[in-house]
Amino acid sequence: MAKNTGIGPAAGNGAGAQARESLTVRVQAGIEDLIMTGALRGGDRVNEIALSERFGTSRGPIREACRALAQEGLLVAVPNRGVFVRELDLREALEVYDIRSALDELMGRLIADRVTGPQIDELWVLIGRMDAAAADRDLERYYPANLEFHDCLLSLADNRRLERLYRTLVKELHLFRRKGLLQQGSMRISNEEHRQIVEAIADRDPIAAGVSMKCHVLAAKQRLLAAVEAERSAAVGEQAPRRSRPGRA
Amino acid sequence: MAKNTGIGPAAGNGAGAQARESLTVRVQAGIEDLIMTGALRGGDRVNEIALSERFGTSRGPIREACRALAQEGLLVAVPNRGVFVRELDLREALEVYDIRSALDELMGRLIADRVTGPQIDELWVLIGRMDAAAADRDLERYYPANLEFHDCLLSLADNRRLERLYRTLVKELHLFRRKGLLQQGSMRISNEEHRQIVEAIADRDPIAAGVSMKCHVLAAKQRLLAAVEAERSAAVGEQAPRRSRPGRA
DNA sequence: ATGCGCCGGATTGTCGACAATGTCGATGCC
């Protein structure tokens, strides 16, 4: 099997080719990637030895990276048992949504207070791109545009701590068990909310911008809730809620 | 030289006597304490060897703890230079205040939605204790009561993620250069705001509770801003802004 | 005298090894 999967000491890896970086941060980014791409799923055990072979390093940097990720909330460390990929239950996911709603409201207010004309134009461009993708029902194009839109808003807020926090929370939501339910919201409805946001920003109305951003998040929360509820009732209607394996956590 | 300064493997230390805890987490808590108590100040260099002697361990746990604290934002890691205690400039402190204002508003809304009668009584008790301390101008008694009051609110919100986030931000504010300016707010004014908060909560009015909590934080932000401004103008008026040492950052 | 290059000390980054702990399976007993 692959002894070195691309992140060796002298391997010019495509993403972020900063050779002069400590191994720990590279491993940290690598593990994050493994989680984001789904290679590591919630509840999975993180084996230090396996990872050290996977990344071609010793266990030291692995452990340091895991400590950092545990502090960030992506992993949980159980003493003498190892670290596991954190699993977000519905309640925790909703908690994160509530927090994001508050932060997004702040973000909207901050943006409306300091936005410039060209920045507004840029937002409209992104809205247009999302509109086009939504018209084609092309989720593969919509999703990155949506990401870029929110990144743009994030940078416009001009609050570095808020930016870091927001990114942490977004990553955290990837730990939700069935994250497929997250982006189940219809693109057109979501983009209508985006348009409202940009309009409020263009009006330089902090209150309206904050409210529209908050509602955008809360609407996503409601969509998730509805999706979960739908899934549950479907499962109940479908024979019995069969218990799969007695498997361990 | 002191081979063991109190946190050895078998030392029953007073704070958090959980013997079956990994060294890393103990070291992490220890370093946090060093920062909170001011033994380590913003910008200070964190020497791994010194800390390993201080805590009576090897460098491994120290490094892991530092990684975690760096991820948390209390330390900053400079490649091949080591880790330093993060220093919060005014701008960053204000950023944190803005974020806290948003989170506190959320907290107020959540509390007003789910608070019970006995919990309201408990809040009034704490208000009374703060009132008494404020009447005596006893900051030594006011400060812990204030802390307990906010802890109580935090638990009442019943949002674990929010709680963790809030505590992180509070710790972060300790990194502000002259944190003495932070609690410079007069006790009576602050406690008047507290009373407003509890009244709104007792009315079970989520909007009012959120607004009053948000304003409480924003008022603290303004007090900090005023204190900094006052300090600056005083420094300007007082001869020359003498440059101290050519010292390093 | 001043700027440049070299060298020594100190510290960080990384590694492999040992000890401690927990887990899983086999064995024996009730």
Add this chain to the structure above:
DNA sequence: GGCATCGACATTGTCGACAATCCGGCGCAT
């Protein structure tokens, strides 16, 4: 047959040592 106990394996927790890198001072050439 079910359950408690014991033992071997696997994994984590911790340590000491080596190599890479960086900071500071010294000497030298211009």
